Amino acid sequence: MNGKRNGRARGTWLITALALASVTVGCQDTGGGGGSANTKPGKPAASKSPGKGSGKESAKPSPTASKKPAKPGKGTSSGALTCDRLRNADLQTPTFRFPDAPTGTVAFTDGRWEGDGVVIELQPQCGIGDMTGDAAEDAVAAVKVTTGGTGKFWGLVTWRNDSGTPVPVAAASLGDRTPVVSIEAAAPVARQATVVYLTRGDSDPAAVVTLRRTAVYRVDEPTLTELHHTDAPYTP
Template sequence: MNGKRSRTARGTWLVTALVLASVTVGCQNTGGDGAGAKPEPDKSAGASKAPGKGEGKGGGKGKESAKPSPTTSTSKKPTQPGKDASAGALTCDQLRNAPLQTSSFRFPDAPDGTVAFTDGRWEGDGVVIELQPQCGIGDMTGDPAEDAVAAVKVTTGGTGKFYGLVTWRNDSGSPVPVAAASLGDRTPVESIDVSSPAPRQATVVYLTRGDSEPSAAVTIRRSAVYRVTEPTLTELHHSDTPYTP
């Protein structure tokens, strides 16, 4: 009877020891908090490379690379046919060897035929035509290239000295006469300004006189505004102030 009890006690102790051992192993596998341990990475598969910055989606916390900004193209302003804005503005010095009267354009008070300046002067049939120093540069014809307006004096065989205005269009860098106006006898020009606020207008200051006064006298300083209406330079308006020589 005592032997049976002894065997039963040893069996109970063995079962208890196995249970304790199982509990101990379980606690070690769960890290001791019962929440389940995180499985260790499988080193046999090789460690995957951590994504760096700019790898797009799936790259972890790294920032996505900035998208390249689109290239901005600047379109050139189209020029009118026959006009070349890249040629630059005309210069007053160019007019010294420019055509004045052609087969398609006539200058008032000039004789018939072709007239072109040579160093600012033309002479023929007893008539002398001279380019005057008063000159303005700017847009008069509405195209992208800047034009020129200048004064011209025509001296005949008598006492007459007739002054006029000419607009040369900028044709790909070359001056081409397109519009003119006659100012009359002995009416010298003082200044020409094409840079006025109003577009495609020239302000011309010259000396003149009243209608009833003799042509040898100048008593008025006139400031007149002109616009090109080919083949004419048309006066829009003017203002006068007294002038004493």
């Protein structure tokens, strides 16, 4: 009898111990150390730093390049000087004097200026090339001054290229009734101009031309200095 009781007691104790162990394991699964299978994980906090197109905040825009155009330099294609630009250029300024013009400011309008009974006209003979040594192409052109009498005085003017704007800097007078035939700027040597014009000998009448002169000039502001010339007989 006692043996049977002891066996039943031991069985009851074993069943109780197994039940307690099962309860303990269940508590460990649902405690603070681990989450339940039914527990929803919390949403991660959104980043406050700007991203690259993701999230609610857009990325900061990168700095844009300046839209301000660069200024053209002297001698660039955008600052090219042409013979046609001389048709509305200054000829005589407060700081530059053209030898055969009356006093005061003189500026061409479509290649012509008129005042005080004097007419000044830009002539088609023109050359483009560096005459001042700044690597920009300047202009040398012929100018004719007609007075109230029979005089028709021819001259040469060099315009410096100031970013495409012609600025008169040097001139030479060729005399009365000495028409210019051609002008080559910066030829055959840089900073020199070769000019061909008609003239006469010292003993010839002023009303005729007897010589075809080829002269080479250099800019010595404010004058065009003749370096040398050659003459050939000319018959009209």
